[in-house]
Amino acid sequence: MNVSPKAARWTVPVAALAVTGAAIASGVMPSAGAAPVLPAETPAQLLADVSSTHKIPPLTGTVVETTSLGLPQLPQTGDPTSLSSLLTGSHTVKVYWQDARHFRLSVPQSMSETDVVRNGGTGWLWESNQNTVTKFTASPPDNSKKMGKFKRAASQLPQTAPITPQQAADAVLAKVGKTTVVSTQSNVDVANQAAYQLVLAPKSAESTIGSVRVAVDGKTGVPLRLQVFPKGTTTPAFQVGYTSIDYAAPSSSNFTFTPPPGAKVTTPGANGAKGGPASKSAGSLAGAGTYGKGWLSVAELPASALTSNPGSSITNKASSPVSSSSSSSAGGNGSPLSGNSQEIASALLGSGTKVSGAWGSGQLVHTSLLNVLITGGKLYVGAVSPSVLESAVGHTTAAG
Amino acid sequence: MSSADVAGTTAAPAEAAGAGEEQRSVRSYGRFLRSELRLVFRRRRNQLLLLVVALFPLLIGIALKIASPHGGRGGGGPNNGAAFFAQLAGNGVFLTFIALTMLLILVLPVVVAIVSGDSVAGEAGYGTLRYLLAVPAGRTRLLSVKYLAIVCFAVAATFIVAIVALVTGLVLFPAGPVTLLSGDTVPLASGLLRVLYVTLYISFAMAAVGAIGLAISTFTEHGIGAIAAVMILIVASEVTDQVPQFASAGPYLPTHWWTMFAALLRSPVDTTTLWHGLASFAAYTVIFVLIAWARFTTTDVTS
Numbered sequence: 001m002n003v004s005p006k007a008a009r010w011t012v013p014v015a016a017l018a019v020t021g022a023a024i025a026s027g028v029m030p031s032a033g034a035a036p037v038l039p040a041e042t043p044a045q046l047l048a049d050v051s052s053t054h055k056i057p058p059l060t061g062t063v064v065e066t067t068s069l070g071l072p073q074l075p076q077t078g079d080p081t082s083l084s085s086l087l088t089g090s091h092t093v094k095v096y097w098q099d100a101r102h103f104r105l106s107v108p109q110s111m112s113e114t115d116v117v118r119n120g121g122t123g124w125l126w127e128s129n130q131n132t133v134t135k136f137t138a139s140p141p142d143n144s145k146k147m148g149k150f151k152r153a154a155s156q157l158p159q160t161a162p163i164t165p166q167q168a169a170d171a172v173l174a175k176v177g178k179t180t181v182v183s184t185q186s187n188v189d190v191a192n193q194a195a196y197q198l199v200l201a202p203k204s205a206e207s208t209i210g211s212v213r214v215a216v217d218g219k220t221g222v223p224l225r226l227q228v229f230p231k232g233t234t235t236p237a238f239q240v241g242y243t244s245i246d247y248a249a250p251s252s253s254n255f256t257f258t259p260p261p262g263a264k265v266t267t268p269g270a271n272g273a274k275g276g277p278a279s280k281s282a283g284s285l286a287g288a289g290t291y292g293k294g295w296l297s298v299a300e301l302p303a304s305a306l307t308s309n310p311g312s313s314i315t316n317k318a319s320s321p322v323s324s325s326s327s328s329s330a331g332g333n334g335s336p337l338s339g340n341s342q343e344i345a346s347a348l349l350g351s352g353t354k355v356s357g358a359w360g361s362g363q364l365v366h367t368s369l370l371n372v373l374i375t376g377g378k379l380y381v382g383a384v385s386p387s388v389l390e391s392a393v394g395h396t397t398a399a400g
Numbered sequence: 401m402s403s404a405d406v407a408g409t410t411a412a413p414a415e416a417a418g419a420g421e422e423q424r425s426v427r428s429y430g431r432f433l434r435s436e437l438r439l440v441f442r443r444r445r446n447q448l449l450l451l452v453v454a455l456f457p458l459l460i461g462i463a464l465k466i467a468s469p470h471g472g473r474g475g476g477g478p479n480n481g482a483a484f485f486a487q488l489a490g491n492g493v494f495l496t497f498i499a500l501t502m503l504l505i506l507v508l509p510v511v512v513a514i515v516s517g518d519s520v521a522g523e524a525g526y527g528t529l530r531y532l533l534a535v536p537a538g539r540t541r542l543l544s545v546k547y548l549a550i551v552c553f554a555v556a557a558t559f560i561v562a563i564v565a566l567v568t569g570l571v572l573f574p575a576g577p578v579t580l581l582s583g584d585t586v587p588l589a590s591g592l593l594r595v596l597y598v599t600l601y602i603s604f605a606m607a608a609v610g611a612i613g614l615a616i617s618t619f620t621e622h623g624i625g626a627i628a629a630v631m632i633l634i635v636a637s638e639v640t641d642q643v644p645q646f647a648s649a650g651p652y653l654p655t656h657w658w659t660m661f662a663a664l665l666r667s668p669v670d671t672t673t674l675w676h677g678l679a680s681f682a683a684y685t686v687i688f689v690l691i692a693w694a695r696f697t698t699t700d701v702t703s
Binding site: 062090110131133251262 | 501577693697
């Protein structure tokens, strides 16, 4: 037998492998073209574009949120909406958006799904894991704060972090003021859309945030991506952005929802907590508080929220079967540490270092973005230097 | 796909010779395939495998009926299939999804691994491969017949699971509109159509396993070695897929997209995930069939 035809045969599978590799690479790699050209806009104009009052056109898209705080390896529960996945992982939200009163957000998980559906005056939260439906009846329409309403309804999703770039941008823009340096950067391509880049940076040296970059669609003004860069790094610790977006009105069938037979339907009081199905009390953790404002705000949480089990969010009810009597999700979307899990707590504590000062002593957990101080049965969380956390001890004001 | 054209130009002279009388060659190919299918499906061991595969959904159905998970969750983890288990009490159709999910972890891949891993290596081991090659059909043809038979077996095994589970489910549990993962309810007929799609999707996944098995099978004369190698590969892939540190490699693993059939149970159907899965299966199939081809057409068959 000849050697060369043998070798020639082997080039065929190798070629197939190469073609597959190339196909994967072209799909995975971002098109590293030149920055797209868009008419020049000032930072102020961009700020107006992304402000809350701006109307979001109908769209269908996929949002991927990635958090890499550089935490120690947290125990994985396998539930993508659990706290540990929220702090380390990446997840996907499908967005079907008609207007502020008609939208659907679905969070697909391996063998389950969580959906938030809003159809006119009625909203639904469907959790297939629990086979539960929570029905919300919206207050009379107010036209001024469409985005606020969107945010409110969307925050009912079992997610403590902002789930769409719009929400994330809203949360950040709320902080813009004298303490912020606003600038622009070269245009980028996000989800095949040419986008401006708005850069917000805190002036304070006490903040651990280097900058927040918001990619704003050049045509529609929709925030397409938000990235939070810790000081001195070029990789975002938190990122939420569209991976695909299509400005076509989604089918209206996406907004109709009928609770499936056999599902447990709960209807929280009209003025009631935006918490989970079992919410008995108001939607805030007992003992929670805040300190400071803007970039330097610190959230205070009872450490019992980490070590024992009260006040678990609906998310964590799904992941830990123990907490049957949970109250509700912690209001606000600032701190990702509103849920709990015994293992996560011990993993976090284990990675901490002992600190002490005039305020007392405790454990400091340092991540690439957030610092967490655990002392005296309280937990102080913020994207701030440890000294700010220390000064917050005992000086917080109770929240909600 | 362009690589297939290359394959045509560099093909062995043996098959070029038969290219003349197309009609006759097609008929003889059909005969060849039929005889191989007879060989696979008449083999007592393979029939036993199909029987075992058929028993599983029956047992699962009976066990779940006895356990009768009304209200509470039917054991297991809180997320893996819990939604299905909860749904089963109200709808027998879900037994199909439960059975397929459970068998997909090990039983179905093992069955396909046995048949595919043994396909060429077994014949080499028994010393019958030499006689097969004496048939004036060409090695490429022989290999394609072998692979088609494996695919038929994989599809048969998957459909047996689905059908037995469906019948068991409909007998033991009530039937009715199907609640999708998205919380939308579709009529029973539409639900059954989704069962069919899920079964086809998994069949495709198993066909890809068959391609891997065929490739490994061409490298050895010991059928059991090839079977073990496929199983180790599958289990290793499943374990790797569970390790968070390897999350970025996950989508490229052969087993990663298997359970993504859940995309078919959403509303609207998550076509992106579905196409990714099918593309992954297709890539594995093409690459490993070509590896098998390159190996089988160049190796010296001595036994």
